[in-house]
Amino acid sequence: MSDIVLHVENLHSYYGHIHALKGISVDVKKGEIVTLIGTNGAGKSTTLRTISGVLRPKRGTVTLKGQNITGMRPHEVAALGVSHVPEGRRIFPQLTVMENLDMGAWNVSDKKLIETRKEEVFTLFPRLRERINQLGGTLSGGEQQMLAIGRALMTRPEVLLLDEPSMGLAPVLVELIFDIIQKINKEQGTTILLVEQNALMALEIATRGYVLQTGEIVMNNDAKVLLKDERVRKAYLGEE
Amino acid sequence: MSTTATVQDRPVAPKANTLELVQQSWIYRFLLFPIGQMLIFIAGATILLTVIAYAIAIAFPAPNPNIDLVTQINRQLPGMIISGVSIGFVYSMIALGYTLVYGVLQFINFAHSELFMVGSATGFVVMKALEDNGVLKEWNPILMILFMLVCAMTVSGILAMLMERIAYRPLRGAPRLVPLITAIGISFFLIDFVRAGFAITRNEFNLTYPVRSLEMFATPVRVAIGETTVNVRTTSIMIIISAVIMLVILNYIVNGTKLGRGIRAVAQDQTMSGLLGVNVNLMISLTFLIGGAFGGAAGMLFGMNVGTITPYVGFLPGLKAFTAAVLGGIGNITGALLGGLTIGIVEAFLNGVLVYYPALGQRYTDILTFSVLILILIFRPTGILGKRVDEKV
Structure with a gap:
């Protein structure tokens, strides 16, 4: 089982008294795109937030490449190779595009490497190159999402946690972002854990999927199987 | 074919013209621009206030018929400008501490004025020790000032870090009023602690810097402007030079280094900075360190300027610097x-003019200074450069 990059076992998290995660277990293998789908409030984002250390779990463990990272602080988790692109993109509005990318490379000390990675990001998102000196807050929603993903890629993470990358974007841009996600996965071999409302698109590019409902995993299978599953189609893909 | 393809695939940033190249250069960004900004602002503020001063002089003649206000202002103008700018820089340096901490924590550190006081007291202790050991007059004065500055900055900076670590960090998630009250408590604690310390060791807490024993500071520099000569205090020059150098360094740290980028990122979005690997608590500690060091430096420079300080010296400059921020x-x-400079210059001009109206006198300076503040805030509630920012969720 050495190809398991991220192993989450029986995770319980709370927001105050609200029991948000009731025993979530997720495995992500090297090179996979794994998606968490489910309705609003099912606990998808909470799972990511617990993995990256923003929330501390009450019970359960998170293991990254065999190392227990449960309860570590976010910057420690990040240093071990987990890049989390949170919901709403969270670009630094008063930093330029270049500075935002530099922030992504906070833990990279080799200046040449930073430049190479920036080039890679610009190759993925040519639009960002035209905006290098612009402030993050002045970018459009799509550009901000590109920057958020680009920023997360600056460290060449072991696993990339993407939270709702399609949120608030025009359909054309959603297509583009999903193409890029696939490209990152195929070309750079980045392992991705993807949380999406848009279950159809997520399952189309994913290797495997987990279906969450009120803090619990109710289904877990290959993405292709889930796509054909009647219950999934009814509940999340909007089919009658 | 192949060239067009590459161009389409990888659009290059528009070619920079000469002006943009100059603007991107190190010297422009970290020397010319910040110093130029200060100079332009000082020039603008003094010109505006000079006009107002003359207008007042003409509209309200001095009660004493032997005094012609316009000639008086003519004579005093250079002195008012220099003392205004120097005290303004002191306020600016304190105000930076308030503003830096507010930037990262959205919290007003009301104990910041005591970091200024501690810096001031440290300066005294160091200078007195130099005098007691008989090296005060032997040392190169610039080296001595530098040494005192470093001591004051170190003590106040470390004290600020400790303050954050011990008192504020445990209250990070608490309602806003709670750390505010803690800050006021720390402020009282530090005042009495320093007071007790000096009362025990020296039997008094009026601390007089041995400035006068140095020839350099005892006599003002005479500068001839036209027919009149102007006396410029050496300490004023010392404050202005030190402040400009330190502000240039601060601007470089904040805008030109990785540390500064981290601090700015934490100020904008703490959670996201953490997710990118920034140790948020470390950045907050360093912000306190920088703010405290600036407060301490301001305290030491202020002490040299006024000569005698007490443990209560922090209150008024602290309040004014907070207003400046x-x-x-x-x-x-x-x-x-800019806020610090504004308050300093307004104050100096008011001092210079009010002295000729015995019914008012210089004691009304503070009232009028704060009135100016109230007026400005009525018309610009977010301050001169403040933006209307929505509260972060």
């Missing part, structure tokens, strides 16, 4: 600088 737009570093 709000005036400039709290959270905005340039705003703190």
Whole structure:
């Protein structure tokens, strides 16, 4: 089982008294795109937030490449190779595009490497190159999402946690972002854990999927199987 | 074919013209621009206030018929400008501490004025020790000032870090009023602690810097402007030079280094900075360190300037610097600088003019200074450079 990059076992998290995660277990293998789908409030984002250390779990463990990272602080988790692109993109509005990318490379000390990675990001998102000196807050929603993903890629993470990358974007841009996600996965071999409302698109590019409902995993299978599953189609893909 | 393809695949940033190249250069960004900004602002503020001063002089003649206000102002103008700018820089340096901390924590550190006081007391202790050991007159004065500055900055900076670590960090998630009250408590604690310390060791807490024993500071520099000569205090020059150098360094740290980028990122989005690997607590500690060091330096320079200080010396400059930070737009570093200069220059001009109206006198300076503040805030509630920012969720 050495190809398991991220192993989450029986995770319980709370927001105050609200029991948000009731025993979530997720495995992500090297090179996979794994998606968490489910309705609003099912606990998808909470799972990511617990993995990256923003929330501390009450019970359960998170293991990254065999190392227990449960309860570590976010910057420690990040240093071990987990890049989390949170919901709403969270670009630094008063930093330029270049500075935002530099922030992504906070833990990279080799200046040449930073430049190479920036080039890679610009190759993925040519639009960002035209905006290098612009402030993050002045970018459009799509550009901000590109920057958020680009920023997360600056460290060449072991696993990339993407939270709702399609949120608030025009359909054309959603297509583009999903193409890029696939490209990152195929070309750079980045392992991705993807949380999406848009279950159809997520399952189309994913290797495997987990279906969450009120803090619990109710289904877990290959993405292709889930796509054909009647219950999934009814509940999340909007089919009658 | 192949060239067009590459161009389409990888659009290059528009070619920079000469002006943009100059603007991107190190010297422009970290020397010319910040110093130029200060100079332009000082020039603008003094010209405006000079006009107002003359207008007042003509509209309200001095009660004493032997005094012609216009000639008096003519004579005093250079002195008022220099003392205004120097005290303004002191306020700016304190205001930076308020604004930096507010930037990262959205919290007003009301104990910041005591970091200024501790810096001031440290300066005294160091200078007195130099005098007691008989090296005060032997040392190169510039080296001595530098040494005192470093000591004051170190003590106040470390004290600020400790303050954050011990008192504020445990309250990070608490309602806003709680750390505010803690800050006021720390402020009283530090005042009495320093007072007790000096009362026990020296039997008094009026601390007089041995400035007068140095020839350099005892006699003012005479500068001839036209027919009149102007006396410029050496300490004023010392404050202005030190402040400009330190502000240039601060601007470089904040805008030109990785540390500064980290601090700015934490100020904008703590959670996201953490997710990118930034140790948020470390950045907050370093912000306190920088703010405290600036407060300490300001305290030491202020002490040299006024000569005698007490453990209560922090209150008024602290209050004025806080006003300066709000005036400039709290959270905005340039705003703190400009706010401090504004208050300093307004104060010096008021001092210079009010002295000729016995019914009012210089004691009304503070009232009028704060009135100016109230007026400005009525018309610009977010301060001179403040932006209307929505509260972060």
